[in-house]
Every structure is written in C-alpha cells, then in structure tokens.
Amino acid sequence: MGAFSSIILLVYVAATVLSISEGSERIHSLIRQPVAGTVSAESDPAGFSCLSWRFGVETKNIRDLPTVPKVCQHYVADYMLSDQFLQDSKVVTEEAFKYAKTVKLAGDGKDIWILDVDDSLITHVDFYAQNGFGTEIFDVTALINYLAQGISPALPESLKLYRRLLRLGFKIVLLTGRMEPSRNFTESNLKNVGYHSWEKLILRETGEWNDTTQRAHKSAERRKLVESGYRIIGNMGDQWCDLLGDYPGHRTFKLPNPVFYTE
Numbered sequence: 443m444g445a446f447s448s449i450i451l452l453v454y455v456a457a458t459v460l461s462i463s464e465g466s467e468r469i470h471s472l473i474r475q476p477v478a479g480t481v482s483a484e485s486d487p488a489g490f491s492c493l494s495w496r497f498g499v500e501t502k503n504i505r506d507l508p509t510v511p512k513v514c515q516h517y518v519a520d521y522m523l524s525d526q527f528l529q530d531s532k533v534v535t536e537e538a539f540k541y542a543k544t545v546k547l548a549g550d551g552k553d554i555w556i557l558d559v560d561d562s563l564i565t566h567v568d569f570y571a572q573n574g575f576g577t578e579i580f581d582v583t584a585l586i587n588y589l590a591q592g593i594s595p596a597l598p599e600s601l602k603l604y605r606r607l608l609r610l611g612f613k614i615v616l617l618t619g620r621m622e623p624s625r626n627f628t629e630s631n632l633k634n635v636g637y638h639s640w641e642k643l644i645l646r647e648t649g650e651w652n653d654t655t656q657r658a659h660k661s662a663e664r665r666k667l668v669e670s671g672y673r674i675i676g677n678m679g680d681q682w683c684d685l686l687g688d689y690p691g692h693r694t695f696k697l698p699n700p701v702f703y704t705e
C-alpha cells in the first residue's frame with residue numbers, strides 16, 4: 443500500500459530478543475495479557491535520544507522521515523512489545539471515555555464516534571515482526587495477503603473503549619483507508635476479535651494509497667456523514683491523516699504508533 447510505502451517502516455528484530463516465531467507469540471501474548479515491562483530510552487554514543495525522537499514523531503514535530511533512525515531500531519521494537527505501548531494507548535482511550543461520558547446524546551441515533559481500523563482497533567504488529575518490523579519497504583502484496591487472513595488481534599484498550607461507547611449509546615462509524623474488495627475479510631476479522639456491530643463501515647472505492655488521498659478520503663467521507671445529519675462527537679485513529687482535514691469531530695484522539703507516520 444502506498445501509505446505504508448511512503449512512511450516509516452523500520453523497526454528491528456534484535457538478536458538479543460527472539461526468533462520471528464517466538465516474537466509473534468510474545469506479541470500475541472502481550473495483546474491478550476499485558477505484562478510488566480519498561481522501555482529504555484536508548485541512545486547512541488552521541489546522545490541521540492530515541493524517546494525524544496518518538497515524542498517528536500507522535501507530536502508531528504518530526505515529519506517526512508523515510509525510516510526510523512537506525513539507532514532506534516531496538517528501541518522501537520522494545521516499545522511495541524512492552525507494557526509501555528499498552529499504557530500509552532490506555533491514556534488515550536481513558537481520556538476519550540472521560541470525554542464521551544460528558545456528552546449528552548440527542549437520542550436520535552445521529553451522535554457518532556469515528557474509529558480508524560488498522561493499528562487503531564486491530565494491530566498488525568505480528569506482520570511487522572514477520573517482515574523485519576519495516577526494516578525494508580513493505581511488500582504490498584504480502585501485506586494484503588496478511589490482512590486477507592483476518593487474523594489481526596484487537597488492541598485491548600481500543601476494544602474496551604468501543605464497548606464503552608456502545609454502552610453510552612454512541613453509533614460507531616468505522617472509517618478506513620482499505621479498499622472495498624477488503625470488506626468481507628475486514629468485517630470477519632473485526633467480528634472475530636470482538637467488534638461485532640457498527641452503524642457504518644466505510645471503505646474506499648478506488649484510488650491510490652498515499653498520504654494525500656488517505657486524508658482526502660477521510661475528510662470527504664466525514665463531510666458526507668455531517669451533510670446527512672450525523673454529528674461527529676469523537677474521532678480516534680493512529681495516524682494524523684485520520685484526525686486532520688474537514689469535520690474531524692468535536693474531539694480527536696491520537697493513538698501511539700512509532701512505526702510509521704501518515705499525515
């Protein structure tokens with residue numbers, strides 16, 4: 443996918459960590475059952491801080507980087523496999539829930555919460571591990587084949603928020619950059635891991651995968667929603683292209699993702 447090929451896709455399979463298969467097991471274990479862990483702010487002898495780099499990427503101060511800095515490969519892999527990633531996700535979803543609770547819904551079924559799918563509701567960290575965590579440019583065909591298996595696990599804090607939003611009475615709109623031919627396996631993957639219902643699942647009809655079209659697609663679809671009477675109360679995604687543009691929603695929530703950047 444162009445979005446992936448245009449962004450940072452570089453992490454690391456450390457010789458000190460695990461084999462690929464063992465890494466996959468560890469990832470799934472983490473997704474299902476968070477474990478205690480810490481992430482070291484690895485730095486090179488010159489003092490380059492990977493923690494500071496990640497902060498810069500997440501806050502959109504650092505842009506247009508072709509790859510994760512080589513010195514940060516271990517750091518990013520460690521972060522993605524650590525409890526810190528889950529804790530960072532939890533901060534986002536807890537804030538979203540706190541805000542959601544303050545909203546008085548109109549009761550007409552038009553108050554919606556938009557959720558991105560990839561690396562927001564479900565994670566492909568298993569694919570990243572099996573493909574060098576992005577140390578090379580993604581093989582688009584391999585990625586699509588992986589997605590088509592529909593085996594991506596839920597991000598636990600996102601699933602928790604999804605359930606809470608439903609209980610509060612929000613209508614859920616899933617807005618993804620995936621193409622229409624992906625609909626069936628996207629739905630089955632989501633349902634298999636606990637996302638069982640939604641008001642709409644909006645995919646792309648056609649187009650190229652790149653940052654510009656991703657953002658334009660999401661803006662255009664949000665505009666259609668608003669023009670048809672929906673009120674976008676909240677919006678959560680792992681990329682800035684999910685949250686920028688027209689009609690982003692009353693509040694937006696950015697999930698962590700140090701692996702790549704799409705504005």
Ligand SMILES: [Mg+2]
Nearest residue numbers: 558560561680
């Ligand atoms: Mg995403």
